Amino acid sequence: MIPYYGRRFGFKAWTAATRLGYGVHADLYEGKSEQRSTRLGEHVVTKMMEAMQKESPETQFSVFCDNFFTSPTLISNLQDKNIKVTGTMRQNRIDKCPLMDVKSVKKQQRGYYDYHLDTNDQICAVRWNDNSVVTLLSNEYGVHPIQKAKRYSAVEKKKVNIQQPYVVQQYNRFTGGVD
Template sequence: MYFGRHGCKQHIHGKPIRFGFKAWVAATRLGYCIQADLYEGRSEVRETGLGEHVVTKLTQAVQNVYPDCAFSVFCDNFFTSPSLLSSLQTKNVKITGTVRQNRVDKCPLLDVKSFKKKARGFYDYRFDQNDSICAVRWNDNNVVTLLSNEFGVQPIQKAKRYSAAVKRRIEIDQPNVVAQYNRFMGGVDRLDANIGVYRIAIRGKKWYTSLLTWLIDVTVNNSALMARSHGANIDTLEFRRSIARTLLLKYGTARVHPGVPLKVTSNVPLSVRRHAANHMIMVSQTRRRCAFCKNKTVKMCRSCGVNLHDKCFEKFHA
């Protein structure tokens, strides 16, 4: 975590963590991070809106790695617009997402005020044959509008909702595009949830500390998902523990307790330490580490020229 000031830190009111660095992320349904791009502010020249620019940039980066694959992208109302669906239609990318009411380009759907008077499950849709875009407005607990160039209204699904009038759960009509969106959306939220369970809790005074720890968390999350996809029956906590054990066995060293070192390290020759005369403890001008127990002291041996505690003097010369 980093609580200092930086020009790239953002403020998003209403978020659980309002201040911090923002990253645009493309993730799978289960939270596997495919592509990420740190937001640096208005640093790039763009001809479209920010949401459309971000989706285009992330999909282009993924298509550079997998040029022959077709992709289905699900995004929320910050990114979705008719121009985004039209521009990516030619690049073999299908888009499905919720859209804000002022971004439907005057699509003649029934207005929201009239929609709220309809029964739950009522829907209205329009289809643009030129760009193969389906616009659907559906009345659930609230009125929601979606755009898609991959899914349409048919086949009509059934969704269970609680009815206060009859005091039981009932089934209402649900367009297919809504059902598909509910199934595949939320991959970035799933990624954040996976990371948040066992996040690296390190606070630093350097701005890049939080970015490095976040990248490590994302890497561990991806590795755990990949291990489970190959048949490993292991949860995230045990996976992190296995990583820690492997690193300690390979790079770790035995813990040295203060005052009881495993090995005395000193540049003083053994002949001087054990056989030379004039060993006398005295007070030094500089506080240094003891040559035997490694704790700091101002006492030193006049003959050996190293700092030593009174209790370490005899042991060092034995």
């Protein structure tokens, strides 16, 4: 016999926050209410940024998203509204970008990266090997200048410097306010 757990219900609270964790805009999600042509994450960010631009139209916004929200179409749509976006990316949303596949990057040394710059849309896609392979998209930051990151090496039993693309450093610097 399979137990009955009922229907899932509740609210999701979407929050835009500063890098220090101060909420600047919030939206409650009660479930699908209208037909939309975009993914939920794209819809949430676009709607929130439109509201924030309406509140302070003179402000230049720079948005950092995790992989639930980030996609090439989100970045293109917000770029048309003069909003800068940087975010981690799910592997299945990379849409024909000529980056090395995840398995090949994972076999490389720690700190290895591959990138591609779309010159039409000015979107930089980066795949970087750290503890795991991370993919980022940005219309604000690129790979250069290459940064150094300290990581513990189990082989050498000490902290070593590895290469870190600039976009990764900026993403780590400005995220962490809300999760």
